[in-house]
Amino acid sequence: MSIDLKKEVEDWLDANWDTANGREVGAESYDEKSWMKKVVDAGYAVPTWPEKWFGRGLSPKDARPIDKAFQSRGAKGWGRDRYHLGAITIYKLGSDELKTELLYELLTGPICCLLYSEPGAGSDLAGVRTRAIKDGDDFVVNGQKVWTSNAVEAEYGMLLTRTDIDAPKHKGITFFIFPMKQDGVEVRPINQITGEDEFNEVFISDARVPERFIIGTLNQGWKSFQTAIASERLIMGQGITSRLRGAAGKAPALLELAYKHSKLKDPVLRQEIAQALAYRQLNAMNMLRAKEEMMKSGSSPLASLGKLAMSRIQHGEAKISAKILGPQVLLSETEDSRNANFDAAKAYMNSIGGGTDQIQKNIIAERVLGLPKSSDVSRDIPFKDVKSG
Amino acid sequence: MGEQLSMSEFSPEDRQAIRESFEKLLSDTANEESLRQVIETESGFDKALWQQIAEMGLTGIMIDPDNGGVGGSIEEVEPLMEVAGAFLYNGPFISTCVIAPVLLAACADKELAGPHLENIASGQSIFAIAGCGKSGDWTEASNVTVTNKGDDWELTGSAHFVTHARNADYCIVRGKEGLFLVDMTESSVKLNPHSTDDQTLRVSSIDFNGASAKKLGGVGAAEFGQALNMGLIALAGEQVGATRRIFDLTIEYLITRFQFGQPIGRFQALKHMAAELLIEVESSSTAARHAARALAARSPLSQELTYLAAFTCADNFRKTAADAIQLFGGIAYTMEHPAHLYWRRAQTGQWLFASSDKFRDLYLTEMEAKL
Numbered sequence: 001m002s003i004d005l006k007k008e009v010e011d012w013l014d015a016n017w018d019t020a021n022g023r024e025v026g027a028e029s030y031d032e033k034s035w036m037k038k039v040v041d042a043g044y045a046v047p048t049w050p051e052k053w054f055g056r057g058l059s060p061k062d063a064r065p066i067d068k069a070f071q072s073r074g075a076k077g078w079g080r081d082r083y084h085l086g087a088i089t090i091y092k093l094g095s096d097e098l099k100t101e102l103l104y105e106l107l108t109g110p111i112c113c114l115l116y117s118e119p120g121a122g123s124d125l126a127g128v129r130t131r132a133i134k135d136g137d138d139f140v141v142n143g144q145k146v147w148t149s150n151a152v153e154a155e156y157g158m159l160l161t162r163t164d165i166d167a168p169k170h171k172g173i174t175f176f177i178f179p180m181k182q183d184g185v186e187v188r189p190i191n192q193i194t195g196e197d198e199f200n201e202v203f204i205s206d207a208r209v210p211e212r213f214i215i216g217t218l219n220q221g222w223k224s225f226q227t228a229i230a231s232e233r234l235i236m237g238q239g240i241t242s243r244l245r246g247a248a249g250k251a252p253a254l255l256e257l258a259y260k261h262s263k264l265k266d267p268v269l270r271q272e273i274a275q276a277l278a279y280r281q282l283n284a285m286n287m288l289r290a291k292e293e294m295m296k297s298g299s300s301p302l303a304s305l306g307k308l309a310m311s312r313i314q315h316g317e318a319k320i321s322a323k324i325l326g327p328q329v330l331l332s333e334t335e336d337s338r339n340a341n342f343d344a345a346k347a348y349m350n351s352i353g354g355g356t357d358q359i360q361k362n363i364i365a366e367r368v369l370g371l372p373k374s375s376d377v378s379r380d381i382p383f384k385d386v387k388s389g
Numbered sequence: 390m391g392e393q394l395s396m397s398e399f400s401p402e403d404r405q406a407i408r409e410s411f412e413k414l415l416s417d418t419a420n421e422e423s424l425r426q427v428i429e430t431e432s433g434f435d436k437a438l439w440q441q442i443a444e445m446g447l448t449g450i451m452i453d454p455d456n457g458g459v460g461g462s463i464e465e466v467e468p469l470m471e472v473a474g475a476f477l478y479n480g481p482f483i484s485t486c487v488i489a490p491v492l493l494a495a496c497a498d499k500e501l502a503g504p505h506l507e508n509i510a511s512g513q514s515i516f517a518i519a520g521c522g523k524s525g526d527w528t529e530a531s532n533v534t535v536t537n538k539g540d541d542w543e544l545t546g547s548a549h550f551v552t553h554a555r556n557a558d559y560c561i562v563r564g565k566e567g568l569f570l571v572d573m574t575e576s577s578v579k580l581n582p583h584s585t586d587d588q589t590l591r592v593s594s595i596d597f598n599g600a601s602a603k604k605l606g607g608v609g610a611a612e613f614g615q616a617l618n619m620g621l622i623a624l625a626g627e628q629v630g631a632t633r634r635i636f637d638l639t640i641e642y643l644i645t646r647f648q649f650g651q652p653i654g655r656f657q658a659l660k661h662m663a664a665e666l667l668i669e670v671e672s673s674s675t676a677a678r679h680a681a682r683a684l685a686a687r688s689p690l691s692q693e694l695t696y697l698a699a700f701t702c703a704d705n706f707r708k709t710a711a712d713a714i715q716l717f718g719g720i721a722y723t724m725e726h727p728a729h730l731y732w733r734r735a736q737t738g739q740w741l742f743a744s745s746d747k748f749r750d751l752y753l754t755e756m757e758a759k760l
Binding site: 256273 | 643
């Protein structure tokens with residue numbers, strides 16, 4: 001079956017994708033929307049979903065030849081059943097009406113942005129204060145979101161709002177798929193610690209979202225949100241943000257750096273470098289085991305460890321890179337030095353973003369190890385009485 | 390090399406069944422109470438249990454069926470060692486059933502090796518391996534000198550940190566040139582049992598004063614290196630099992646121990662230690678199993694993965710057992726509590742074959758080959 005599929009995908013790509021020029025066959029230039037429609041129509045964007053929802057009903061294992069064929073030709077659009085958080089969430093939690101209305105548009109458009117964190121609700125996300133108040137068939141939204149990537153391009157955002165301030169914090173939240181291209185939505189880039197500005201603040205003033213765009217049920221948004229955040233953490237654990245990852249079979253980048261700067265004779269650094277490489281290799285092997293276990297039984301306790309493990313790896317490697325460079329690292333005049341300083345700052349993205357390491361440890365202790373939940377003094381009181389600041 | 394390195398014919402179900410019956414045997418006869426009794430005896434060894442293990446076919450796990458074994462590979466041994474480690478089982482499994490069979494199977498003199506393999510499989514013979522001098526490092530050159538005397542050889546010098554030597558019938562000695570088989574009852578073999586901090590794993594030094602020995606023909610540095618790799622993975626497996634058991638006991642305590650009117654596992658300070666340990670526990674499992682699979686399949690990555698498993702499993706066992714004592718608190722600062730048994734065995738594991746730091750360095754050397 002997979003052999004047939006492999007040939008089918010390859011033939012289809014040969015007929016439709018111009019690998020040399022990185023565009024559709026016969027097109028003047030790459031048109032993302034047009035290409036995505038073709039990929040979705042062929043069932044290659046979300047092959048593990050049923051045909052009714054633009055898929056092929058394949059198991060993740062059987063679908064693999066599709067990703068491989070697309071990747072080897074540099075064609076986009078594969079793996080949206082794993083990476084398009086908005087579409088995945090609507091597919092998993094949306095009503096059939098909502099799926100019919102939005103799923104195709106989401107799959108063929110840019111990925112959705114995540115409107116979760118607020119200045120007053122980071123790790124304690126259930127404390128969101130962005131209000132959504134019903135007005136006819138719509139809700140009117142007012143509030144401020146932060147740490148939103150892709151906010152400029154995104155056509156839709158996944159929005160966490162407060163809809164009942166008299167209920168306890170987890171019970172008055174509603175989760176929306178929210179149209180970004182409207183008056184009342186203002187996006188301002190954040191100047192980050194690394195000098196990058198991939199994240200934004202999003203100011204929402206009297207913006208509107210139809211009631212039928214609720215993901216899940218009114219005031220039950222916290223539950224729906226858990227599904228979405230689980231997919232996000234899974235993606236982060238694979239360490240796709242790391243530059244030092246290096247390619248398979250090649251010497252790890254940290255080792256290259258030590259070699260280049262003649263530090264492989266230093267016995268103390270050797271120990272530190274070896275341990276850093278070991279942590280990275282062990283995490284990669286753990287994630288492989290997680291994949292195997294998930295294919296076999298649908299879940300793996302290892303999956304939730306990846307993001308936490310990646311923090312130790314990235315902070316550790318950045319620290320060792322600086323030791324390899326010595327005082328040269330103070331000067332921003334070489335590429336190695338700039339990279340080392342960039343990586344040291346960037347490591348915080350993994351250890352803070354998507355839930356801090358400390359929150360992640362609570363989650364692992366409670367959900368994987370079965371330790372009792374920590375108490376939250378604001379858990380059972382009406383949200384309007386919760387202290388914030 | 391011997392047939393036991395060929396691709397395994399055991400199915401996952403076979404392995405599971407072997408593992409479960411071994412687990413049953415040890416939980417019946419080698420629980421903490423039995424262990425504490427055994428380590429008080431002079432031999433420190435439960436001979437009757439060894440016979441039971443032999444009757445299950447496990448002493449011959451890596452021995453070819455032609456020699457009375459079951460023809461398994463290191464991939465079958467690793468999960469068994471996880472079981473052994475969970476109980477801190479202290480029989481001579483690694484020396485007798487892993488390293489000795491690999492060296493004997495590699496021996497060109499089948500008439501010499503065959504009967505020994507059969508006696509290991511039947512549980513009759515116990516082997517010690519003398520692999521190092523005072524440094525404790527099996528990767529360094531030997532200082533036992535050898536002299537040819539007709540068909541036999543004479544060994545002079547001393548071996549150190551030899552496990553299970555007190556109960557061994559034979560010892561395979563790493564000499565300056567090759568590997569040699571010595572009968573432990575020889576009068577020129579002088580055994581010096583040491584007192585050890587870890588009662589569950591005893592070590593001796595052995596003086597060879599012109600001891601008569603047979604040479605294992607055809608067994609050179611490469612074969613010894615391969616046997617050492619097998620031993621390292623077996624030890625890593627043992628450490629994985631022990632790590633997971635002491636970790637599980639600790640988590641259970643965090644849930645059942647109440648202070649300040651609540652289970653102590655609700656406090657974040659303890660939760661965070663537990664979550665951090667889980668990464669180490671799982672990494673150890675992954676490392677040992679990966680290395681076993683790679684070595685059984687003769688993968689080019691097997692040397693790198695063996696060193697990785699060696700220091701990872703040793704260090705993670707040490708950290709988990711040490712943190713376990715801290716997490717248990719006062720109750721674990723007693724001889725009655727099992728935590729110190731795991732912690733002491735973990736300390737021992739830091740130094741068997743070579744130090745964790747040495748294996749970490751050797752791992753980096755393997756990685757440097759990719760530059």
